[in-house]
Amino acid sequence: MGDITAGQTTFYSNAEGYWKDVAPTVDGMLGGYGSISSIDINGSKAFLQKFLGEGEGKTGSGCALDCGAGIGRITKRLLLPLFQTVDLVDVTEEFLDKAKTYLAEGGERVGKYHCCGLQDFVPETGRYDVIWIQWVIGHLTDEHLVEFLRRCQKALRPNGLVVIKDNVSYEGVVPDEVDSSVCRDLDIVHGLVARAGLRIVHEEQQMDFPKEIYQVHTLALR
Numbered sequence: 602m603g604d605i606t607a608g609q610t611t612f613y614s615n616a617e618g619y620w621k622d623v624a625p626t627v628d629g630m631l632g633g634y635g636s637i638s639s640i641d642i643n644g645s646k647a648f649l650q651k652f653l654g655e656g657e658g659k660t661g662s663g664c665a666l667d668c669g670a671g672i673g674r675i676t677k678r679l680l681l682p683l684f685q686t687v688d689l690v691d692v693t694e695e696f697l698d699k700a701k702t703y704l705a706e707g708g709e710r711v712g713k714y715h716c717c718g719l720q721d722f723v724p725e726t727g728r729y730d731v732i733w734i735q736w737v738i739g740h741l742t743d744e745h746l747v748e749f750l751r752r753c754q755k756a757l758r759p760n761g762l763v764v765i766k767d768n769v770s771y772e773g774v775v776p777d778e779v780d781s782s783v784c785r786d787l788d789i790v791h792g793l794v795a796r797a798g799l800r801i802v803h804e805e806q807q808m809d810f811p812k813e814i815y816q817v818h819t820l821a822l823r
Contacts, residue, residue: 609742609745611781612742612781613718613720613740613781615781616692616740616780616781616782617692617693617718618781619779619780619781620692620693620696620780621693621695623693625671625672625695625696625698625699626672627672627674629671629672630671630672630674630696631674634811634814637810637811638674638678640807640809640810641807641810642675642678642679644805644807644808644809644819645675645679645733645735645766645819646679646683648764648803648805648819648821649679649683649731649764650683651803652762652803652821653683658760659760660730660731660760660761660762661730661758661759661760661761662683662684662685662730663684663685663686663730663758664684664685664686664687664688664712664728664729664730664758665680665683665684665686665687665688665729665730665731665732665733666687666688666689666690666724666728666729666731666732666733666756667680667687667688667689667690667733668690668719668722668732668733668734668735668737669690669691669692669719669734669735669736669737669740670689670690670691670696670697670700671691671693671696671700672696672699672700672703673689673699673700673703673704673711675733675735676689676700676704676711677703677704677707679733680731680733681704681707681710681711684730684731685710686710686711686712687710687711687712688711688712688713688714688715688728688729689711689713689714689715690714690715690716690717690719690722690724691715691716692716692717692718692719693716694716697714697716700714701714718740719734719737719740719741719745719749720741720742720745720748720749722749722752723752724752724753724755724756725756726755726756727755727756727757727758728756728758729753729756729757729758729761730757730758730760730761730762731761731762731763731764732753732756732757732761732762732763732764733764733766734753734763734764734765734766734767735764735765735766735767736766736767736768737767738765738767738785738790739767739768739777739782739783739784739785740780740781740782743793746793746797747793747796747797748797750763750793750794750797750799750822751797751798754797754798754799754823757823761823762802762821762822762823763799763821763822763823764819764820764821764822765790765794765819765820765822766807766817766818766819766820767790767817767818768784768814768815768816768817769784769785769786769787769790769815769816769817769818770784770785770786770815771786771816772786773785773786773789774786774789784815787818790818790820794820794822799822799823800822800823801820801821801822802821802822802823803820803821804818804819804820804821805818805819806818806819807819
């Protein structure tokens with residue numbers, strides 16, 4: 602991704618420009634695939650519940666962070682039902698403004714709204730049981746993704762998890778000029794996770810998504 606790193610200012614500013622023109626709706630967040638939201642949430646819930654609970658080695662349910670949160674689709678349907686407090690971070694202020702009304706029911710348990718790109722965001726040390734990063738790693742360069750994952754590791758509570766859920770390409774890095782992002786293959790994602798000093802404790806493919814979209818994999822990291 603050297604070419605992207607060299608032009609990373611444009612890489613990020615073009616993505617910001619793209620998202621500023623996207624409607625602050627579930628369909629907008631999912632690129633016109635709003636119909637898959639329930640399948641996505643149900644798969645994520647089953648994945649997370651393997652780790653949550655009481656007892657040795659279990660992940661707590663105190664506080665979660667929703668990265669690239671948009672209007673709070675994942676916060677509302679997945680994280681608020683499972684965690685006492687949820688923080689949101691997104692680069693688009695309009696989405697976070699919409700989130701405050703979209704999350705009105707249960708919104709008293711939303712902790713902080715951070716308007717920031719993940720390449721610049723520093724999560725609070727030791728605050729989170731789960732850091733959920735979905736459909737956003739393609740907006741980070743390799744170096745920034747590795748650095749962000751390292752910061753996430755420091756932000757975890759004991760037995761905490763970083764979860765990446767994202768599209769994976771069949772081979773190599775596939776750029777998307779429309780939204781200024783990339784889709785990496787699974788081997789590349791594994792390599793970046795390892796560079797960040799994290800290990801994969803569980804991995805699954807999300808099933809029952811439309812055949813025309815990339816495969817989606819979920820990785821639990823510590």
